[in-house]
Amino acid sequence: MSQVYDRVALIGLGLIASSMFWAIKRAGLAGEVTGFARSAETRETAREIGLCDRVCDSAAEAVEGADLVVLCVPVGAMGAVAAEIAPVLKPGATVSDVGSVKKDVIDAVAPHLPDGVHFVPAHPLAGTEHSGPRSGFAELFENRFTLIVPVEGTDREAVERLEQFWQGMGAKTEEMDAEHHDLVLAVTSHAPHLIAYTMVGVADDLRRVTDSEVIRYSAAGFRDFTRIAASDPTMWRDVFLHNKEATLEILGRFTEELFALQRAIRTGDGDHLFDYFTRTRAIRRGIIEAGQDTDAPDFGRVKRG
Numbered sequence: 001m002s003q004v005y006d007r008v009a010l011i012g013l014g015l016i017a018s019s020m021f022w023a024i025k026r027a028g029l030a031g032e033v034t035g036f037a038r039s040a041e042t043r044e045t046a047r048e049i050g051l052c053d054r055v056c057d058s059a060a061e062a063v064e065g066a067d068l069v070v071l072c073v074p075v076g077a078m079g080a081v082a083a084e085i086a087p088v089l090k091p092g093a094t095v096s097d098v099g100s101v102k103k104d105v106i107d108a109v110a111p112h113l114p115d116g117v118h119f120v121p122a123h124p125l126a127g128t129e130h131s132g133p134r135s136g137f138a139e140l141f142e143n144r145f146t147l148i149v150p151v152e153g154t155d156r157e158a159v160e161r162l163e164q165f166w167q168g169m170g171a172k173t174e175e176m177d178a179e180h181h182d183l184v185l186a187v188t189s190h191a192p193h194l195i196a197y198t199m200v201g202v203a204d205d206l207r208r209v210t211d212s213e214v215i216r217y218s219a220a221g222f223r224d225f226t227r228i229a230a231s232d233p234t235m236w237r238d239v240f241l242h243n244k245e246a247t248l249e250i251l252g253r254f255t256e257e258l259f260a261l262q263r264a265i266r267t268g269d270g271d272h273l274f275d276y277f278t279r280t281r282a283i284r285r286g287i288i289e290a291g292q293d294t295d296a297p298d299f300g301r302v303k304r305g
């Protein structure tokens with residue numbers, strides 16, 4: 001893959017930006033990559049590990065002359081960063097972001113951007129529970145979707161160039177509108193994270209009664225919850241505050257189903273439980289058969305059927 005942009009600026013040097021940097025370098029997608037993070041400590045770490053060709057001491061300095069600027073900060077900080085960089089954006093540049101929420105981010109960023117700058121929001125559906133400049137790796141986006149969420153009237157060439165850039169980092173790209181994105185992500189990512197946070201919180205309360213049993217005897221399911229519940233508190237606080245409507249809609253449905261299952265347990269309605277679990281098992285098998293579970297261990301594939 002050859003160079004897609006001459007100069008790229010990454011604002012916020014955490015898991016996503018650092019993974020992007022290593023992936024950009026691996027594929028030679030940019031001539032120069034500049035970076036900025038708010039904390040001096042993060043900038044220092046970035047310089048130490050060679051993250052970015054040039055680490056700048058202000059967002060404006062990093063953005064000056066950039067053809068692509070990617071906002072990689074928590075979703076609640078996107079608007080303020082956009083306001084800060086707006087005066088120095090190069091005419092014809094593309095501004096993008098990687099936020100987990102799209103509607104609120106678009107509403108916060110778009111009003112600050114001058115005419116002649118293309119805004120193409122995006123969301124890589126790839127991540128881990130780790131954060132910070134040391135947590136990134138070049139392979140993070142490989143075979144994962146990056147959803148591109150163009151706003152109405154966006155220049156097609158700018159959209160297609162950004163898609164090419166993400167494909168160069170190994171991602172598959174697809175376009176989606178912001179409202180639909182936020183609902184889909186509420187189901188597939190945001191509500192599941194909240195459920196994991198809750199379950200680990202419940203277990204923690206219980207631990208006070210049973211000492212360390214919860215940790216000592218935790219089985220795989222609970223361990224998965226603890227991994228997810230170890231995700232960055234700032235990032236996830238912002239996700240819930242900015243995808244409020246869709247998350248509450250899904251949690252409402254979740255609660256109804258949970259009550260129905262609770263009732264089936266209380267009344268001994270085994271058929272209800274069996275039918276429900278049969279339906280959910282079919283969904284998992286469908287995902288694996290469609291080849292969309294890149295995390296599935298090999299034994300999962302072999303034992304299928």
Ligand SMILES: NC(=O)C1=CN([C@@H]2O[C@H](COP(=O)(O)OP(=O)(O)OC[C@H]3O[C@@H](n4cnc5c(N)ncnc54)[C@H](O)[C@@H]3O)[C@@H](O)[C@H]2O)C=CC1
Pocket residue numbers: 011012013014015016017036037038039042072073074075077080081098099100101123124125126127128129130131132133232235239
């Ligand atoms: N962690 C994940 O699994 C995924 C995260 N995302 C999204 O990517 C974005 C970044 O997330 P991560 O890289 O995981 O976070 P992170 O916590 O690893 O890094 C965020 C960086 O932004 C910096 N920052 C915070 N506020 C700032 C501000 N006002 N100005 C400049 N820098 C600021 C922090 O110091 C840190 O360096 C978030 O919007 C998140 O929703 C998207 C896909 C996956």
Ligand SMILES: O=C(O)C(=O)Cc1ccc(O)cc1
Pocket residue numbers: 099100124125126127128129189228
């Ligand atoms: O680590 C996990 O299980 C994730 O779910 C990663 C993730 C977190 C947030 C996103 O917006 C996209 C992907």
